[in-house]
Amino acid sequence: MKILTAAQTRELDQATIREQHLTSAELMERAAEALVEWFCSLLDQEQAGEVLVLCGPGNNGGDGLAAARLLHQAGYQMRVALLPAETQSADWQHNRLHLPEAIPVADISEQQLPAILPGTVVIDALFGTGLARPLAGLAAALVAHLNAARARVVAVDIPSGLFTEAPQPREDVAVRAQHTVSFGTPKLAFLLPQNAEFVGEWHVKDIGLSQEFIAGSTTPWYYTDEAAVAGALPARAQFSHKGTFGHALLLAGSRGKVGAAVLAARACLRGGVGLLTARVPGCGYDIFQTSVPEAMCLADPQPNFISALPDLQPYQAVGIGPGLGQDAASLAVLQQLLQTAAATTAHQKPLPLVIDADALNLLGQHRELLALLPENTVLTPHPKEFERLTEPARDDYHRLELLRQFAQQRRCLVLLKGAYSCLATPTGELHFNSTGNPGMATGGSGDVLTGLLLALRADARLLPFQAAQLGVYAHGRAGDLAAAKTGQAGLIAGDIAHYIGPALREAEA
Ligand SMILES: NC(=O)C1=CN([C@@H]2O[C@H](COP(=O)(O)OP(=O)(O)OC[C@H]3O[C@@H](n4cnc5c(N)ncnc54)[C@H](O)[C@@H]3O)[C@@H](O)[C@H]2O)[C@@H](O)CC1
Ligand SMILES: Nc1ncnc2c1ncn2[C@@H]1O[C@H](COP(=O)(O)OP(=O)(O)O)[C@@H](O)[C@H]1O
Numbered sequence: 001m002k003i004l005t006a007a008q009t010r011e012l013d014q015a016t017i018r019e020q021h022l023t024s025a026e027l028m029e030r031a032a033e034a035l036v037e038w039f040c041s042l043l044d045q046e047q048a049g050e051v052l053v054l055c056g057p058g059n060n061g062g063d064g065l066a067a068a069r070l071l072h073q074a075g076y077q078m079r080v081a082l083l084p085a086e087t088q089s090a091d092w093q094h095n096r097l098h099l100p101e102a103i104p105v106a107d108i109s110e111q112q113l114p115a116i117l118p119g120t121v122v123i124d125a126l127f128g129t130g131l132a133r134p135l136a137g138l139a140a141a142l143v144a145h146l147n148a149a150r151a152r153v154v155a156v157d158i159p160s161g162l163f164t165e166a167p168q169p170r171e172d173v174a175v176r177a178q179h180t181v182s183f184g185t186p187k188l189a190f191l192l193p194q195n196a197e198f199v200g201e202w203h204v205k206d207i208g209l210s211q212e213f214i215a216g217s218t219t220p221w222y223y224t225d226e227a228a229v230a231g232a233l234p235a236r237a238q239f240s241h242k243g244t245f246g247h248a249l250l251l252a253g254s255r256g257k258v259g260a261a262v263l264a265a266r267a268c269l270r271g272g273v274g275l276l277t278a279r280v281p282g283c284g285y286d287i288f289q290t291s292v293p294e295a296m297c298l299a300d301p302q303p304n305f306i307s308a309l310p311d312l313q314p315y316q317a318v319g320i321g322p323g324l325g326q327d328a329a330s331l332a333v334l335q336q337l338l339q340t341a342a343a344t345t346a347h348q349k350p351l352p353l354v355i356d357a358d359a360l361n362l363l364g365q366h367r368e369l370l371a372l373l374p375e376n377t378v379l380t381p382h383p384k385e386f387e388r389l390t391e392p393a394r395d396d397y398h399r400l401e402l403l404r405q406f407a408q409q410r411r412c413l414v415l416l417k418g419a420y421s422c423l424a425t426p427t428g429e430l431h432f433n434s435t436g437n438p439g440m441a442t443g444g445s446g447d448v449l450t451g452l453l454l455a456l457r458a459d460a461r462l463l464p465f466q467a468a469q470l471g472v473y474a475h476g477r478a479g480d481l482a483a484a485k486t487g488q489a490g491l492i493a494g495d496i497a498h499y500i501g502p503a504l505r506e507a508e509a
């Protein structure tokens with residue numbers, strides 16, 4: 001699914017109106033109906049109590065007025081407060097005119113901010129995508145008043161005061177909502193950790209906006225939903241054999257961290273790899289062979305870390321990093337791997353690599369090695385690892401910019417891990433993942449991801465981007481399936497590996 005800018009969203013409204021021969025008031029009515037339908041499924045009349053709708057002067061306020069009317073008709077007790085302005089939009093005026101007289105309406109002023117008791121349900125329809133500058137004056141005072149009230153807040157389209165796709169100073173005031181109900185496509189602001197305290201849980205409702213316009217819009221931002229990966233995993237041909245799905249090499253583990261190799265190996269096998277060989281430190285040999293009998297094992301001559309690179313000739317993809325440690329000998333292995341992989345070509349393409357954890361930290365300490373990264377290498381840093389590869393980011397938007405630049409410059413697939421893990425492509429696209437849950441914030445989750453990505457990169461039937469996108473999505477989906485059984489607190493990384501099969505099956509062609 002594409003993520004559009006505020007300006008594109010406005011154009012999308014106009015395109016929808018033209019294409020479907022609607023009036024703009026009719027489109028607003030659809031938005032209000034979608035909001036109200038969602039609202040009624042959340043709270044019934046009794047649970048909601050008196051609902052306060054705060055309306056700004058634009059179409060966001062118009063949505064609020066229309067929703068107040070519809071909720072009143074559905075038997076909710078409504079109250080409306082209007083933020084004064086010199087002019088109001090035409091559809092605002094239309095909906096003001098049609099507001100039932102039974103609903104009390106107050107004008108907001110500095111002297112008369114609306115009374116909001118703790119627990120009151122408030123619909124925030126002050127400003128939406130039309131926000132042109134940070135809130136100030138009465139609007140800022142009102143939002144601060146609302147945030148202090150400990151109300152239950154539902155924001156319409158976007159919490160008022162929050163920009164759709166741009167950072168804002170920490171001191172800016174914006175509505176802190178428990179829920180945000182948006183229309184058509186998600187907003188970039190919803191996906192960034194720094195905005196979580198404002199956006200709360202978000203929901204995007206379909207209001208029949210022009211698919212043709214969306215298809216024709218250019219954007220660097222995408223949201224990887226179920227539809228994006230549907231059918232991405234090719235079905236297995238009847239006469240396939242283990243060679244069909246590739247032979248992967250995993251370089252992982254050091255003394256005390258052999259478990260990382262075990263987790264990554266299990267995930268790689270569950271990811272459908274044909275054959276897996278792991279290089280582990282000498283001390284890991286028995287542990288690994290006992291834990292993952294399906295994989296082959298090449299013990300390193302060194303007991304505590306990996307010091308020598310095996311011959312790469314048999315392999316279709318190599319993963320390196322989980323639990324690797326940062327010994328100088330392992331750095332030399334990484335360097336040799338990068339040099340050899342660029343030269344080891346199958347069908348004129350470099351050997352696919354997946355680089356994670358300590359291998360990323362080693363790259364961060366020896367940035368001259370970045371120039372050796374073969375095209376379409378998959379790197380999977382979390383924000384701290386990414387900072388070591390680049391520089392500290394001013395905020396989440398700046399980090400995205402650094403991510404995009406890095407992926408373009410290095411011609412790699414770079415996954416910035418987090419709640420909405422973001423996959424950057426060599427062409428500068430950013431794909432935010434929709435699956436996963438906070439139960440996955442547990443040691444080893446990333447090792448499982450590396451193993452899964454390794455399996456999919458070894459599968460020659462998948463293009464590099466498809467493999468990475470599917471891997472990230474299926475990893476989160478496996479975490480969601482696992483959490484449904486274990487609960488989030490009880491989820492451990494091995495559970496994610498266990499559910500990779502069912503998660504991948506959902507994406508089968
Ligand atoms: N496809 C969609 O997304 C749809 C969007 N609609 C609604 O329309 C909204 C956008 O409406 P508008 O473009 O009228 O914009 P808004 O309602 O967000 O705000 C625009 C108004 O606020 C003023 N303003 C902007 N920043 C201000 C600030 N910092 N302080 C004081 N005043 C400020 C502007 O001068 C203008 O009068 C969306 O957020 C959504 O709620 C729906 O009605 C229809 C469908
Ligand atoms: N709150 C969350 N929501 C969704 N996914 C999460 C969340 N927290 C962590 N994850 C996922 O779990 C994995 C954690 O990886 P990482 O930080 O490398 O952990 P580790 O080093 O312990 O293996 C990433 O894929 C990340 O996207």
Ligand SMILES: [K+]
Pocket residue numbers: 060124125126127128155156157158159160
């Ligand atoms: K709003």
